Amino acid sequence: MSQVMLTIDGIQVAAEPGTSVLEAAKKAGIKIPTLCYLEEINAIGACRICLVEVQGARTLQTSCVTPVADGMVVRTNTPAVRRARKLNLELIMSNHPRECLTCPRNTNCELQRLASELGLDEIRFAGDTPPYEPDRSSPSLVRDPRKCILCRRCVSVCEKVQQVSAIAPQERGFKTIVAPAFLEPLGDVACVNCGQCALVCPTAAIHEKDQTAEVWAALADPGKHVVVQTAPAVRVSIGEMFGLAPGSVVTGQLVAALRRLGFAKIFDTDFTADLTIMEEGSELIKRLREGGKLPLITSCSPGWIKFIEHFYPELLPHLSTCKSPQQMFGALAKTYYAEKAGISPDDIFVVSIMPCTAKKFEAGREEMNGSGRRDVDVVLTTRELGKMLKEAGIDFSALPEEAYDDPLGISTGAGVLFGSTGGVMEAALRTAYELVTGDTPPSLDFNEARGLEGIKEASVDLKGTTLNVAVAHGLANAREILERVKNGHPYHFIEVMCCPGGCIGGGGQPIPTNNEIRAKRTAGIYSADRAMQLRKSHENPAVQALYQEFLGEPLSHKSHELLHTRYVPRSRY
Amino acid sequence: MSNSCSCHAQLTPDHLAEVDRILESYRGQPGSLIQVLHKAQNVIGYLPREVQVKVAEKLDVPLTRVYGVVSFYSLFTTKPKGRHKIHVCAGTACYVRGANQLLNKLEEDLQVKPGDTTEDGKFSVDVVRCLGACGLGPVVTVDDDVYGRVHTGKLADILSKYDKE
Incomplete structure (x- = not known):
């Protein structure tokens, strides 16, 4: 079409019609x-x-x-525009x-920044304030309607990108509030806790539940052995909290920073990501060989899990029974590690740093109490860790x-790849x-799975065995894949990520997060993978030792006890 | 709250069956939301959560959207209405001639705030804007009966007419 x-x-500008x-x-x-x-959402x-x-x-x-039109004359910086x-x-x-x-x-805060950029020098009006209190019912997110400016960015992300529709504008006029139906508490409704709303909120009307105080308290408690695990994606984003470019790989600095905060041991969720591959890979091969439920669908992403529990409970048997790497870690920290280190699991406090x-x-x-108690004690988001580091006066980039x-x-x-x-x-x-062919794959890079396209599909030839695989991210895409599964599409293995x-x-990553930044963080993940000496999960010597010393083999009785879980059908309403 | 008991009393299996029947012809039509809610409210008199869930399911509209529409339009109500509906006009003319005193008196006598229904389910009280009878202000309607130049002293008399049932 002509421009x-x-x-x-x-300035003369050419633009696509529309x-x-x-x-x-x-x-x-x-x-x-x-x-x-x-952009592209609201x-x-x-x-x-x-x-x-x-x-x-x-x-x-x-x-x-306002759509562009031929011959249109636009002025963006006139006294009338600035005044309005x-x-x-x-x-x-x-x-x-x-x-x-x-x-x-x-x-x-975008509102704060705009006030500064537009040169707001007075606020002459005192508007009626909405009669609502903060909603702290969700274990993940806090809604503070007093700070809501009704921009509806959260609503459109929840409805269009995630197709969850947990929140929408309710009531009218001054009483308008972005909330679940019947103004029910967020913790009681079909919200998947993904936090994409918090990521796009220009103010603090929706934000993560801050649990930094619990971690400070544990760190100050001499009776607690506080260990921490870091998710793959945190190492390519935490730098943004300290002015580094998005996607900067700061794994080593992250470890150093956590050590300075006072954690006794700095561990890596990448370890249990490798372990997940052993368990889930074995589960896939078992289902393929023994005629189990196919396709097998991944279970690492807790927002995705809650989504399928609420919206497609009939498909739950497709999910891998593997816990997420975070929960495998918690269960092992309070059993395997406790035993090895000679520390009572009751004295171990497990903190997760998650995106x-x-x-x-x-x-x-x-x-999630495979160890007989809470496996993971506190989860902090990337943003909360950034806050703690600032409070501790740690000069991250130095x-x-x-x-x-x-x-x-x-x-x-392979473990770090879980971040993308x-x-x-x-x-x-x-x-x-x-495992299937006994040979090394022709290339370690599996490019069909990479990139930000919503749904990626491929058929992989394992020397005669063809594996139909698909990858979806964002729950609208997950929904699309599930519909294909319901219609009998012959997939064998599907990866779904909620965000x-x-x-x-x-939803716990630094703000802003947009497609440009996503692409840079993704590049960071792939460069972190390339920098590793070992790039295949089954070659991880610590995982091999874990099986030898403790678990036996993948899918063993002990693995099932500690590393596998079950799911709960939930209502949509 | 007084509503919790009376609402179940008013929502009968017949109502739900009738709503189901209405919904059948609108299955999978999100665009018909307002029309369907209107019809459902005509059947039951109000839109309890249960009915809104049914509407959401059948029309394939998120429940948050259904409630968004219900809570936006003053036509829709989530509270059961009384057997007799009292409307007090608070348009400009009625307002300046004492509509507020009437509302206060009703609240005192019936123990009910505007928008609510008495404990026994007999009366519901709502505020309306201009009934188009400004010359008669303040105006009160009970069901289809219109009363003009109402003052607090006349209210008891008016309501007593509805004592029989």
Whole structure:
């Protein structure tokens, strides 16, 4: 289709028909401030911050929803535009609590930044404040409607990207609130705790449940042996909290930082990611050989697990019975490691650093007590760890690189792949190929599983055995895959990750997280894999020792007791 | 709350069967949400959670959206209405001529706030904006009966007419 030509601030701009003035301006390097707009997800012209003058139009136009037209003349920076934007922001601020200094989003708040960028110098109006209190019912997320500016970014992510629709605008006028139906507590409804809402919230109206105080208390308790595990995706994102470029691989600094915080042992979830491959790979081969339920679907992602429990309970038998790497770690820390180190499991306190808010829910699940007690005591998100490090005055980027502790800190490149969409699939195939054929795969890089495309499919030839595999990330894509499964598509193995991009785009990751940043973090994951000497899970010597000394073999009785779990059908309503 | 008992008393299996019948013809049509809610409320008199869940399931609309619509439009109510519906006009003319005193008096006599229903399920009280009879203000309607120039002293008389049932 031919392009349209328009003029923005005197510059000739070519744009595809149907694109918005905002997008056209962005392409031409002209920045129009936005608030409710979220690229490709939310363009509803609600906040009226992106106003521009369009020649011939009676009023100022919201550029995010105004399509370009041939010959259009747009001005983005006139006195009328600046005045109107400022006034609209002033009105938005009129009932926003001005608690910036004590707010979890202080210095990382879009409203605060806009106030500064638009030069807001007074707030003349005192608006009616909504009569709602914070909702702390969810183990993962806190909703604070007082800070909500009703931009609906969370609503559109929840409805379009995740197709969960746990929250939507309710009531009307000043009483409008973004909440579950009947204003029920978030902890009681079909919310999967993915935290994508928190990731896109411009303010602190939805944020993770802060559990840093519990970790500080444990660290200060001389009776506690506090160990920590770090998820694969944290090492490519935590640097962003300290001004490093997205995707910077800071594994060594992360370990050093945790040691300085006072953790007794710094372990790695990558270790149990390798272990997951052993268990899940064996489960796949067993199901293939013995005619078990196929396709087998991965079970690492707790938001995904809760999604299938709520929305597709009839497909639960397809899930791998493997616990997630985080929970395998917890169970082993309080059994295998406790035994080896000669420490009573009751004195061990397990902290997880996760890119994820749903992991908080997962750690609290009734089933997650393989060791006879809570396997994981506290889950912190990447953001919460960043907060602790700042509070401790640790100069992150100046830290030396240090190494993880033995034995639960030893891992392979396959383990780190779990941080990205397609990673579990790639890691599984590296091992499955060898287990099934007895040969090394022609290439370790399994490119069909890589990239940010929503659904990836491939047929893999294991020397005569064809494996139909698929990878989905983001729950709308997961839903699509499940529909295909219901229609009898002959898949053998499916990886599903709850969040777009996989864990690198998790709801506990640094804000902002967008597709550009997701791609950079993904690149970080692949470079971390390439840098590892061992890149296949079954070659992990610590995993091999674990089987020899403790578990016996994959899918053994002890493995089942500690590393496998069951699922709970839940209602949608 | 007083509502919890009376709502179950009013939601009968016949109601639910009738709602199911209505929903059957709208299966998988999210665009018909408002129409369906309207019909369901005409059957039952209000839209309890149970009915909204049915609507969400059959039309394939998230429950959050269904409740969003129900809570947005004042036409819809999630509370059961009384056997007699009292409407007090609080349009400008009625307001300045004492609609608020009438509401206070009703609250005192019937122990019910606007939007709610008495414990015995007999009366519900709602505020409306302008009934188009400003010359008669303040205006109160009970079911289809219209009363003009109402003052607090007249309320008991009016309500007593509905004592019989």
